[in-house]
Amino acid sequence: xxxxxxxxxHKRYGKEEVLKGVSLELERGETxxxxxxxxxxxxxxxxxxxxxxxxxxxxxxxxxxxxxHPKSSINKLRAQMGFxxxxxxxxxxxxxxxxxxxxxIKVKGxxxxxxxxxxxxxxxxxxxxxxxxSYPAQLSGGQQQRVSIARALAMEPKLILFDEPTSALDPxxxxxxxxxxxxxxxxxxxxxVVTHEMGFxxxxxxxxxxxxxGVIVEQGSPQQMFSAPKHPRTGEFLNxxxxxxxxxx
Amino acid sequence: xxxxxxxxxxxxxxLVLTLQITTACIAMGIVLGILLALGRVYxxxxxxxPCSIYIQIFRGTPLLVQLLxxxxxLPSWGIYPSAFISGILALGLNxxxxxxxxxxxxxxxxxPGQLMAAxxxxxxxxxxxxxxxxxxxxxxxxxxxxNELILMVKYSSIVFSITLLDLMGVGRRIxxxxxxxFEVFIVVALFYLALIFIISQLLRxxxxxxxxxxxxxxxxxx
Numbered sequence: 001x002x003x004x005x006x007x008x009x010h011k012r013y014g015k016e017e018v019l020k021g022v023s024l025e026l027e028r029g030e031t032x033x034x035x036x037x038x039x040x041x042x043x044x045x046x047x048x049x050x051x052x053x054x055x056x057x058x059x060x061x062x063x064x065x066x067x068x069h070p071k072s073s074i075n076k077l078r079a080q081m082g083f084x085x086x087x088x089x090x091x092x093x094x095x096x097x098x099x100x101x102x103x104x105i106k107v108k109g110x111x112x113x114x115x116x117x118x119x120x121x122x123x124x125x126x127x128x129x130x131x132x133x134s135y136p137a138q139l140s141g142g143q144q145q146r147v148s149i150a151r152a153l154a155m156e157p158k159l160i161l162f163d164e165p166t167s168a169l170d171p172x173x174x175x176x177x178x179x180x181x182x183x184x185x186x187x188x189x190x191x192x193v194v195t196h197e198m199g200f201x202x203x204x205x206x207x208x209x210x211x212x213x214g215v216i217v218e219q220g221s222p223q224q225m226f227s228a229p230k231h232p233r234t235g236e237f238l239n240x241x242x243x244x245x246x247x248x249x
Numbered sequence: 250x251x252x253x254x255x256x257x258x259x260x261x262x263x264l265v266l267t268l269q270i271t272t273a274c275i276a277m278g279i280v281l282g283i284l285l286a287l288g289r290v291y292x293x294x295x296x297x298x299p300c301s302i303y304i305q306i307f308r309g310t311p312l313l314v315q316l317l318x319x320x321x322x323l324p325s326w327g328i329y330p331s332a333f334i335s336g337i338l339a340l341g342l343n344x345x346x347x348x349x350x351x352x353x354x355x356x357x358x359x360x361p362g363q364l365m366a367a368x369x370x371x372x373x374x375x376x377x378x379x380x381x382x383x384x385x386x387x388x389x390x391x392x393x394x395x396n397e398l399i400l401m402v403k404y405s406s407i408v409f410s411i412t413l414l415d416l417m418g419v420g421r422r423i424x425x426x427x428x429x430x431f432e433v434f435i436v437v438a439l440f441y442l443a444l445i446f447i448i449s450q451l452l453r454x455x456x457x458x459x460x461x462x463x464x465x466x467x468x469x470x471x
Binding site: 050052075076078079080081082083085087089090091092093102103106107134135136137138148151152155 | 360362363365366367368369370371372373376380381384385388461462463464
């Protein structure tokens with residue numbers, strides 16, 4: 001049984017149908033990278049998975065539990081799905097440690113001391129255990145994004161959804177975030193990543209999904225997608241994106 | 250001009266009443282303001298519309314009219330509030346409407362992405378509002394809130410019109426007896442001035458104390 005299953009997800013904003021029936025399955029421990037032009041519904045799709053956006057139609061299962069079921073306890077299920085935002089969305093009024101531990105205390109009901117220990121552990125994992133007293137505004141973009149990854153990790157999620165995690169970063173700060181993500185993938189974290197970083201996709205993706213105009217055009221292993229795409233649009237897009245962003249991490 | 254030290258004890262008693270009324274109505278206004286602001290921002294139409302109407306009415310009519318309606322109007326419904334209660338009630342209902350609008354603005358100034366991030370780690374909407382949105386909104390609202398507090402200290406002087414002997418009421422009574430209106434009201438004005446100076450300093454201190462480290466500093470560095 002796959003860890004995550006999305007079936008026929010539809011979402012419409014006014015007249016525009018952003019998602020026109022997207023389905024995919026993600027196995028435990030897999031890293032799946034979603035690519036595609038801007039405005040093709042990649043972010044909307046991620047948000048439909050953890051119900052930050054309510055899909056109009058379609059169903060989502062996490063580890064066999066239907067997330068989209070009207071009677072599902074969505075807050076509990078969301079806590080099992082980490083979400084990393086493009087613009088970090090750290091809690092401005094809390095220091096680094098509290099940003100990571102607040103979910104443990106308020107959502108999981110953990111004791112403050114235990115939450116602190118676990119938060120420290122996750123901050124060490126992203127290399128920021130020396131910044132626990134800093135506030136988000138005192139950190140660089142790359143550091144903020146690493147804190148937000150630690151915040152997601154601390155909840156001990158079954159998978160993490162990444163919504164263009166490096167798109168808001170200065171080029172020289174992208175590497176430190178990708179490094180953390182690559183290590184997560186190697187440690188066996190299940191990840192669904194929307195990104196334009198082809199170097200990352202090539203290095204760790206088990207599967208690449210190409211989305212355009214609200215549908216999945218093609219999906220396959222990085223090798224197949226990069227060297228022998230079946231659909232002409234996939235090839236065009238990959239060429240363009242590699243030109244634009246390069247392949248280095 | 251002739252001043253008399255004998256005015257001071259009476260005026261001080263008036264000051265105490267002014268402080269009591271202001272404190273009580275501000276406290277009432279905070280509670281009311283929070284509820285109205287939350288209702289307007291997060292409520293569905295059934296909740297947000299009445300909140301809007303309330304705010305419109307209390308901001309759109311004179312405070313004096315509201316005060317007289319409470320004190321002289323409620324008795325016709327069989328409710329007889331004392332002058333003291335009437336003063337607090339009218340001022341509190343009024344400042345609640347204003348505070349709601351300031352707080353609404355502050356809530357909407359908090360980056361909505363943070364609310365989403367809070368939901369994404371599994372917080373319920375009330376939890377996200379309580380632990381993430383409101384602590385930041387309260388910090389943002391302090392400057393406009395301190396304006397409102399200063400206004401309420403001064404507006405509280407209208408309770409003299411319903412027979413209360415607050416700072417203004419006492420001053421008026423003294424002046425009516427000795428006809429030294431100018432001198433007496435200068436002293437009354439100085440009392441208000443001192444009180445407002447202290448309050449605004451305290452609030453500035455509060456603002457500095459709860460300031461979020463690093464926030465707003467980046468612009469200066471560049």
